[in-house]
Amino acid sequence: MKKILSLLLALLLALSLASCGSAPAKGELVLFTWEAMFPQEVLDGFTEETGIAVNYANFDYDETMLAKLEAAEGGDYDVVIADDYIIEMVIAEGLAQKLDTAKLEHYGSINPAYQGQFFDPDDQYTVPYGAGVQTIVYDPNAVGMEITGYADLWDPSLKDSVGIIDSGRVINGMALKVLGESYNTGDLEAIRRAGEKLGELAPNIRLIKDDNLQDDLLSGEIGAAVMYTSQVTMALLANPELKVVYPKEGVGFGVMANFIPVNAPHPEAAYQFIDYILRPEVSAQCYEFLGYYCTNKDADALIAEEMRGYLTMPESFADDPGREMIGNIPAEALEEHEKVWTRFKSACGA
Amino acid sequence: MKSKVRPQKGWMWLTLLPLYVFTLLFVLGPLVYMVVLSFLTREEVWGVRLDFTLENYANIFEPVYLRTFWESLKLAFLSTGLVVAIGYPFGYFMAKLTARWKKRVTLFLMIPFWTSSLLRLYGWIIIFRAGGIFDRLLMALHITSEPLKLLYTYPAVVVGMVYALLPFMIFSVYSSAEKLDFSLVEAARDLGASPLKAFLTVSLKLTLPGLFSGLVLTFVPSMGLFFIADILGGNKVVLVGSLIQEQLMKARNWPFAAALSIALLLLTTVFLWLSRRLSKESS
Numbered sequence: 307m308k309k310i311l312s313l314l315l316a317l318l319l320a321l322s323l324a325s326c327g328s329a330p331a332k333g334e335l336v337l338f339t340w341e342a343m344f345p346q347e348v349l350d351g352f353t354e355e356t357g358i359a360v361n362y363a364n365f366d367y368d369e370t371m372l373a374k375l376e377a378a379e380g381g382d383y384d385v386v387i388a389d390d391y392i393i394e395m396v397i398a399e400g401l402a403q404k405l406d407t408a409k410l411e412h413y414g415s416i417n418p419a420y421q422g423q424f425f426d427p428d429d430q431y432t433v434p435y436g437a438g439v440q441t442i443v444y445d446p447n448a449v450g451m452e453i454t455g456y457a458d459l460w461d462p463s464l465k466d467s468v469g470i471i472d473s474g475r476v477i478n479g480m481a482l483k484v485l486g487e488s489y490n491t492g493d494l495e496a497i498r499r500a501g502e503k504l505g506e507l508a509p510n511i512r513l514i515k516d517d518n519l520q521d522d523l524l525s526g527e528i529g530a531a532v533m534y535t536s537q538v539t540m541a542l543l544a545n546p547e548l549k550v551v552y553p554k555e556g557v558g559f560g561v562m563a564n565f566i567p568v569n570a571p572h573p574e575a576a577y578q579f580i581d582y583i584l585r586p587e588v589s590a591q592c593y594e595f596l597g598y599y600c601t602n603k604d605a606d607a608l609i610a611e612e613m614r615g616y617l618t619m620p621e622s623f624a625d626d627p628g629r630e631m632i633g634n635i636p637a638e639a640l641e642e643h644e645k646v647w648t649r650f651k652s653a654c655g656a
Numbered sequence: 657m658k659s660k661v662r663p664q665k666g667w668m669w670l671t672l673l674p675l676y677v678f679t680l681l682f683v684l685g686p687l688v689y690m691v692v693l694s695f696l697t698r699e700e701v702w703g704v705r706l707d708f709t710l711e712n713y714a715n716i717f718e719p720v721y722l723r724t725f726w727e728s729l730k731l732a733f734l735s736t737g738l739v740v741a742i743g744y745p746f747g748y749f750m751a752k753l754t755a756r757w758k759k760r761v762t763l764f765l766m767i768p769f770w771t772s773s774l775l776r777l778y779g780w781i782i783i784f785r786a787g788g789i790f791d792r793l794l795m796a797l798h799i800t801s802e803p804l805k806l807l808y809t810y811p812a813v814v815v816g817m818v819y820a821l822l823p824f825m826i827f828s829v830y831s832s833a834e835k836l837d838f839s840l841v842e843a844a845r846d847l848g849a850s851p852l853k854a855f856l857t858v859s860l861k862l863t864l865p866g867l868f869s870g871l872v873l874t875f876v877p878s879m880g881l882f883f884i885a886d887i888l889g890g891n892k893v894v895l896v897g898s899l900i901q902e903q904l905m906k907a908r909n910w911p912f913a914a915a916l917s918i919a920l921l922l923l924t925t926v927f928l929w930l931s932r933r934l935s936k937e938s939s
Contacts, residue, residue, distance in 0.1 A: 367905045367906070369904075369905055369906070369908060370905075372702065376703075395701055395702045398701070398702075399702065466805065469890075472891055473906075474902075474906065474907075511892070512805070512808055512890060513808045513890035513891070513892075514890055514891035514892060515886075515890060515891055525785060525786060525787070526786050526787065526803075527785055527786045527807060527808070634701060636700065637698060637699075637700050637701070640907060640908075640909075641907075641909070644902070644903070644907045644909070645718065645720050645721075647902075648720050648721065648724070648894055648899060648902070649720045651891060651892060651894045652720070652723055652724070652727070652892075652893075652894045654890075654892040655810065655889065655892030655893045655894070
């Protein structure tokens with residue numbers, strides 16, 4: 307009797323699941339990106355207008371995204387938003403499809419400063435969605451000096467009071483920049499020298515963390531930090547007195563972008579979605595939520611005034627000769643970076 | 657599936673079949689996959705190549721990576737030691753309580769488990785952070801005059817580890833101390849043994865199984881609890897666990913991550929084997 311009952315229950319469950327699959331909406335869009343990349347109103351607005359239901363699938367790291375996309379052979383997902391360097395790999399693996407920009411009415415709104423970059427030099431596959439730079443933020447009340455560049459972080463007065471993001475390429479790159487090298491150098495000797503330089507920074511490091519580093523700056527746990535743009539925005543909104551520094555050695559920046567996987571099940575819906583979020587008024591809403599630099603030039607003016615300064619590209623940024631994207635480097639160089647990074651982290655704790 | 661469990665009813669083993677299939681598929685399968693992966697070569701940018709190499713294992717002996725094993729062992733020994741020092745007496749005396757108090761203490765020990773361990777760690781952040789509860793308490797008592805830097809330090813990590821592992825030791829010791837016949841201790845005392853001698857020859861010996869299972873339950877996980885070091889230590893204590901995560905998720909060096917995991921697995925196996933030998937010898 308029990309067996310029959312459980313069988314019946316299982317059957318019922320299967321049926322209800324099956325009915326869930328065929329939603330009443332006119333279509334479906336599978337969006338694959340990190341958590342919290344869109345305000346709910348934007349997703350709802352899209353569904354309301356087009357009748358297409360948005361199925362929001364998350365990944366935690368870019369690498370997870372590529373692994374899943376590979377397993378799905380470029381199917382399963384309609385729109386993916388990820389970081390520049392991984393998109394270069396996605397394109398190299400043949401997992402992204404070429405965009406028909408004629409289908410994107412608002413394509414012209416994209417800020418050209420973020421186009422034509424290493425990961426998609428001819429803009430054949432991607433539409434940017436937000437950009438970030440690694441900046442130094444410090445509390446002038448806690449730090450007794452003026453910080454103008456990365457090199458200042460080595461100052462002995464900052465002992466045990468600097469927080470940094472947990473990204474080897476960014477932090478090692480900081481030392482590379484101080485030594486006058488490129489973020490993307492493949493010269494192992496230069497990477498090693500950067501490692502030695504970093505060793506001298508260790509006594510100043512109080513904290514290495516990727517998530518919500520701004521909290522520690524706001525609570526006074528640290529006096530200065532190297533962080534991501536979204537964190538900078540959140541920190542400034544909470545405490546406008548904080549100082550933001552675009553390091554004079556040259557900033558490193560990254561772009562997040564949309565692409566459509568090669569075997570996307572609903573490519574038409576994908577175009578509709580990308581075009582929808584390119585609309586200046588929708589874009590403005592997205593960037594206010596996201597906290598990264600707006601990559602839509604027509605949306606800049608629509609961003610709420612108190613945030614506009616934080617979300618649009620600073621002018622000094624455009625003509626910074628040292629400005630560089632952090633791109634992919636040979637495995638050999640990456641392994642050297644890993645060694646340098648692990649040694650540095652241990653040195654910070656010692 | 658020894659012949660013993662195959663009595664008259666020949667179909668009974670079928671009911672166990674899903675369990676075996678599950679174990680083979682989801683425990684042995686990934687393990688085999690990991691062993692194989694650890695001998696492969698990484699691709700230049702993404703993925704792995706089917707070229708056999710011992711390079712990944714050789715890489716473990718790079719001083720910077722070897723150090724993470726040392727750090728893991730050091731932290732594991734230190735936290736296990738503290739857990740024994742606090743947990744053993746706690747469990748031992750808990751067994752001497754009245755039935756009613758035993759229940760209450762058990763409940764108090766269990767309550768924290770009703771929330772996620774991550775949340776409880778964030779609780780420690782609130783206690784330790786600059787101007788946090790602990791700081792304010794010390795300042796109110798005029799022990800310190802300004803906020804201390806307690807968070808993101810090694811002691812903070814040790815406190816987090818001990819906190820997370822302590823209940824396992826307490827319950828293990830408690831369960832074996834509860835079975836202890838305290839009249840044996842009294843007999844030893846009556847026959848002239850000093851309290852210390854009675855404890856060492858009777859109580860400790862009879863609760864050793866509990867202590868050993870507690871050791872296994874705390875030492876083995878302590879080798880892998882890297883998120884405590886990340887959260888309370890500000891990522892500055894690099895343990896094998898954090899290194900594996902870094903290699904897998906950020907460095908995209910899967911074969912090296914697999915080799916590190918196998919090495920960690922072997923290391924814990926050695927300790928498990930040692931502790932079993934020791935506990936056998938002692939009984």
